[in-house]
Amino acid sequence: MGNPLILHQKRGSFMSTLSYYRPVDGKRYLDEVQDEAYASSSLHGDALIEAESRIPRRTAIVEPASGAMPAHRAERLCLSGAWRMIDCDPADPGDPAPNTGWFGRRAKASPGMIEKWYAPGFDRSAWHEVQVPTTVQKALVELGLLEDPLWNTNTIDELEAHGEPKERPLWFRRTRVERRDWWFAKTFETPPAWRGKRLTLRFDGLDYSGTVFFNGASLGHHKGMFGGPDLDITGLIRYDGPNELVMRIDQAPESWNGLLKGSPGFGWHYGHLISMGIWRDVWVQAEPDVAIVDPYVATASIEGGAAKLRIAFAADSRSADRATVVVEGDIRRKGAPADAASALRFRSAVEASYGRNEFEADVELPDPALWWPVGYGDPALYTLTLAVRDAEDAAEAVDAIAVDFGVRTIELRPFADTAPETEYRWQFVVNGVPMFIKGANWCWPDPMLEQNEALYERLLELARRGNVQMLRAWGGGLVEGDFFYRMCDEKGIMVYQEFPLCWGPPDSPHTDLGVLDRQVTRSVKRLRSHPSLVMWGGGNENGPHGGADEGLFLVGRRCRRFDPSRPYHRTDPWGGSVHNWHVYHFGEPMDAATLAMPSVMYGEYGIPSMPNRDSCLRYVPEEALASWPPTEDSRGLLAHSHQFSLKDVIKVMRYGAYGPIRDWDDYIAYSQTAQGETLRFTAEIQRAGAGVTKSGFWYYKFTDLFPGHSWGIIDYYGTPKLSYYRAMQACRPRSAFATYAKMNGWAAGETFEAGIHAANETRETLDGASVSATLYGSDLIELWSNRYEGLTLAPNAVVSVDRVAIALAEDERIRPFLLAVALRAADGSLVADQWYWFNAQAKSEELLAFEGRHTGNAENEYPGEQAAEAFDLYASLPDAPMRRLPEARLEWSLERSADGTAGEIRIRNVGAVPAVRVTIEGFPDDDWGSYLGDNDLGLYPGEARGIPFQTRRECPLDGISVGAWNAPRI
Template identity: 65%
Template sequence: MGDVTYYRTNDGVRYLDELQDEAYARSTLHGNSMLEAESRLPVRDVQAAPTEAGSDTAAVNKQRISLSGAWRMIDCDPAFPGDPAPATGWFGRKATNSPGMAERWYEPGYDRSGWHEVQVPTTVQRALVTLGELEDPLWDTNTIDELDTHGEPKELPVWFRRTRAERRDWWFAKTFEVPSAWQGQRLTLRFDGIDYSGTVFLNGMSLGHHKGMFGGPEHDVTNLILFGSVNELVVRIDPAPQSWNGLLKGSPGFGWHYGHLISMGIWKDVWLSAELLISIIDPYVVTRNIEAEEARLLVQYTINSQLAQPIKVLVTGEIDRKGAGTDEEALRFRNVMEIGCGPSVWRTEVAVPSPALWWPLGYGDPSLYTMTLELSRLAEEEQDDREQPVMQERLDAAELSFGIRTIEMRPLSVSAPEADYRWQFVINGVPMFVKGANWCWPDPMLEQQEAKYERLLELARRANVQMLRAWGGGIIEPDFFYRICDEKGIMVYQEFPFCWGPMDAPYTDLSVIDTQVTQTVKRLRNHPSLIMWGGGNENGPHGGADEGLFLAGRRCRQFDPSRPFHRTDPWGGSVHNWNVYHGGEPLDASTRAMPSVMVGEYGIPSMTNRSSILKYMPEEALGEFPPTEESRGWKAHFHQFSLKDPIKVMRYGAYGPIRNWDDYIAYSQTSQGESIRYTAEMQRAGAGETASGFWYYKFTDLFPGHSWAVVDYYGTPKLSYYRAMQTSRPQSVFAFYEKMNGWHAGETFTASLHIANDTLEPLQQAKARAVLYDSRFKKLWSQEYDGITIEANRLTALDSISVKLPAASEIEPFLLAVSLHAQQGKLIAGQWYWFNAQPKTEELLAFEQAHTHNDNEYPGELAVQAFERYANLPSSPMRQLPLTQLIGTMEQQETGGTIKVRNIGPYPAIRVIIEGFPEDWDCYLADNDFGLYPGEERVIGFEAGSGQSMAGLTLGGWNTARITLAQS
């Protein structure tokens, strides 16, 4: 589809998109010569003609056998390569074979009765935990104990060592039989995923060594399969790689992040297929354009023939809207062509009348279609001028799901030609400000539960996450992840998992990259939720060799020209702000000092809820505060097993003395929410002019513990989840201001007020309210706004605040409340901001300023001092506000209900939090952690499974008593 692209040229002004494409077009860089030849196949246009409904001819019987299920597994020492040349074999240590290879465990008839029975797909670690051979790596001190006691090499820090399981060869074996009816057909053995490398044997014959966890290997085994007797399939999995650099593999488990677990095994399904002589493969649908009455689609597919002679074939297409619930007739078309031996690529254009478009979250329904392509041989006497071709034999069929939508990327006015990408996302012709988050895969042992993905992605939808950056430290997500995102209207930026690595690393293998990238692009390119490809996370400037990222980009643009490819992130106009947290710089000043059209990563970690802690730590551990070097269980769930993690957070969460885990949980989750909000609203204030969006870091977790996720490993939202939800509402009122703390008496407080309408519907006759309160809830400034009308998809400046601040005692703290209401008074969105809320002493501020960037580490006694300083903070100003009173009731129906809360006191209620809400995966709370004006009532909806107990729910604020909700 050489004439398909995602950008328009701008009067000769070129951006990084063009420069990349020009370089890809000049290059012949490849790692797989067959894929390079495929990329150069001509695309032949064929006219689409209308056709009648298909006949009742029997469907093609695609034959395949699942080889997943029961396998056997055992381990052994790996081969020893010997000393490097020239010592090997002469005067150094000689290479030795592994016991498995020396004893020929792959031979037919080998006695494997003593091997463990396991269920494939699995990782080695998951299988060992299930067998009781490995202590749960997620629990308490198990991982750190293993690395401390048995990890190698000893000279490395404990988190970078390799466990015993990671240093072993792992052998898997399975026996199976093949139907005799398959004799004479071409047979293919397919692995959907081996992690990360290994050798496959079938009936004693090696099929070769494979690398790459995202598909393959695939082997023609026609001449190796036995009929009438048992076949033996054996796979030897190599020890885990020593480095992630240059490998397409999730990297946090290598030790640089938190947790430690390098997955390995047969983690995807295994199949044996009987191949067809003529097949239709690699269907690809692109929306060329959308007009008032129709959408024009380009439909591309490949026909692969094993026949020596050319034949005439018919491809019949049928397009149906999914779940339309109407009498809409399917759209049908046909192509007639003559094909020769080998692959041929064909393209046809189809017009869809009155299309239902796929819209991202907040802009409309994410409508989906299915397309079926049936390949048939035409009768010998068929003539080209017949109205309806005569089908002789149905050969093959392909089916796919897709959405009708266009992607265009435009530059912003601040974008630098040639240096920056186009960063404005334009979907279906509508420019969008993207409110998003980073996504991390949800299980280190790769147990891909669709129910867990559904839970997490539904939480993302409810949190108004329009786009997920499938982070380049993670994995390439499975098909069902994309299917769920398609259905929920969640856009995805999928990075290939190159992370933090020089691409000229010695482990880089272009043949692996070429194969893995190409098959991934073909697998995912029809998903409308997939908006952009990326080469990975934080890979830095071009070095002496950039082949891996370049090749990934070249293949993405060749096999999926409808989407942008970004070399890495940050790159070409985006930034990651880790001067906050890692650098220890103030949140507000550091954020304002790093303006960017797109902020790709930012945030602060926080601790999980108490209920989640008890799933990975014993209850008595909650009495250990502050943690010390002897607190091994806690350290096992911190970044790099270090105490520096919570200390770095406390400088941003110093809302009062931090003397126990409950204090730390509350304040760390508060600071995390505030960090997400501040950057998000700075970006949103510049929407369409200086900014196109944000992805906060991050939404999900792959290991339980202290982390950047707003939803923890168990699928439980933190309080920061709700702050992110409120910040990202499609229609919202918000404030932006210079700083959070450090305001002084007599200083002029300024803030700008904005209303965003990120929808396709105008906001008409709305109302807004803004109130600035002092520490006794005296109004320093207030304003009400009526008759607000904002066009669809617009941001408007509502007002600006400029107030001279009173005496210090009256502004410790002071607060700003803003709210947006529909014409009838219903709340659309609201935000409560607090200033001077952290009671830091001059001594503590000096300590923090002395420990930034490289000095923001806390070894030994320095950690003890840091914890003491935050434990001895003055009382929390936010908890000394004048008290008010709440009343609340709960009404429960079969699968949900409402919580009604009213502030009946004379003062605002600050940080009203519902506690005790069930954490089951079918339970969702519509909002939490909000403020209430005096006399204001809120009704919070919830969903819960049938029969779910809601007993014990409580409600309270930082300046109210906590009450138990009565059920009405």
């Protein structure tokens, strides 16, 4: 890379010189409105953080450096591993209300405090040995002391028998585990070489609150699960014997409202488990005299073949005297060897006073490899290493720190119809390229907070292969961890990270601004250099406010102060985006309800579905799936449904009535079909307006937190549903697709209208392309066809190819009818296709009347006899139109590479009519090393399609079969 071009930054605030938006003459959008409010406010929760935020950043004048970076070895001791754990009754805070007398009910300490379980030398040999990091629930399951809460009826049994308070609905009660205090203890030795050094005890994650004791001394009470506390134990450490660390975890919080804590486990969703424990690592660290902390790398600009990097860092000094120290920097491609000639080296001599010293510098990186999101190029990564010497000639560094980053700019621009003052800029621009966002909502994958890196790798690889460009880390979940962000960096998946403040009134009395301030600031500093992170959000579905918006306002103030390179959105939906739950929750038609709610950005939409049968059998026994319909006595299935009820299944049948639903296999197939069609319809409505009035979508959702009937297109076990492949097809970077007004209810004599569109959301031109569109009747004979030749699709373009209007034929030929749209390259090879079906549901007048009576939020709940009536009506559907199409005939073969890890399933339609909904079954997609390139597709007569796959060598493939809705399975 050569030596850097040194840029001496002009004096000014960090925010004023680094921003994600540009002013627009005469207009002021919600972005500016927020920033002006943050700049003029002094609202804070933690005085120390507020003081730190006001420390002026000094310019570090950098110059070229040569030679190797100074050696450094961090002095850290990881305390993860074997700990001891026990429980006890929680403290009773008493009840000094006047109606109980002057003293009321006296407060009572917990047994652990009365007996001083934290005292040095206390006998803890009878406590359970557990492996930290862990949650209490995970540890108890592993010890055999708690029935797996994810299996069958275990959770619902516990809540029925022991859940409190009894007056609450079952799903909102608290289990015995959640109503106890839990104590953890660890004994460890300190390295003798650390004598005389300042030592810090660091917790990466305590869930959710508790008190830390060290060698018998209380170090205070902590709240917040995303890091902290950091505690000075220098005066308490022992070098002549064991040190005793004891942590008391409080009973689970009563409510998630106002807390930075994932909310689904509290019972509103489709499971119940409120996590608690030590869920991330614990460390003891010997601190240097001068420590380099909080590195931050942002790309200020990319122009003229070079990137201007803005680098910020802090130096924490213990010296009472102002001293000059030398900070050295090294930038190289991630994974490059230490002697890489391409490394960029620089140095700066800075003056550090006692306490915190903030610095910033601009460094020019020549010929950078850029970080690109999915579909646009490789996600190149770099590593910045900063080391500090306390003297020019010192052989070793006093301290060093490394951070990965990418050369990537993020900008948001307004559309022509963006409303000033009240709406955000919504057009995402990455590295100067405007992008339409094809994304999904993400929920953390394990209620017991196991940080299973193999599972994260599996899920994020499925996202990449599923053409997901951006994940909305949904504001009912977690602030995700380092491994998640490293994987997103490497796979080119952008992330909108919301803080888990969910459905709370903005001025929630439960919100502790001090906790919020500390947790948000820590999280922003930890994650802000990741190129995959492109936007912050305050939380999920928080309502309007009347001026008392302290919590979300403080989150925004900290995000914009400590990370000015990215946007912050107060919540979602907000400032132009929408969430559409009129579909499903209100029972409104998917197509009409979507078209009635146009939006620049769809933040949430979708319906749930049932996992595959094999996945179901991992959480309920075989007999649970043997009977249909489910009833209030189907307790195992109810335990894995929304609020332990039947209403979810009934709500979905409205959209999945492709034929009589008479067993669980019917329901699994039709619910996954309906889910896929729902996701595709809205995605393509949005995509048709890309770059003009629409910026994208995040369908709800990609992953599941609990096993069961839910919204994820990947189930809890990491297995794709059929809806995953429909979403994958809808998100292809290059595609031809159709938009239309309705899926059902077409009659003879009506005019079928559809928009035909082509997309090339890449950085390369597609020359000589063609688009074909064919309308088939129920006899699978063409009603209409057209081919659009010689198309040139510019980079990053979505174009309207045609608007067709076709008079529909006689009634018997349109029940159902189909539309196939395909994009082909200049050589005629298929790039992508989409198959649509209309009038595919044959609902009786009685069923339509029943659905009409149950449209609306309050009416769509199905208590008691209404549930039984619903199941009877859907079981007695008179027809399955898609199942009686003329028969096609399929042949297939399998080719596997010599090492067995890859291959192709080649399918040919040798019949005279199209094969509709061709599906591959029996592929081992429940194996985390196995990936199928496509599924649930259409084949023209005579067409052959090769479906690539990847798998582990030892995975058998002899169970594969191929069939279609109009072709027998072979």
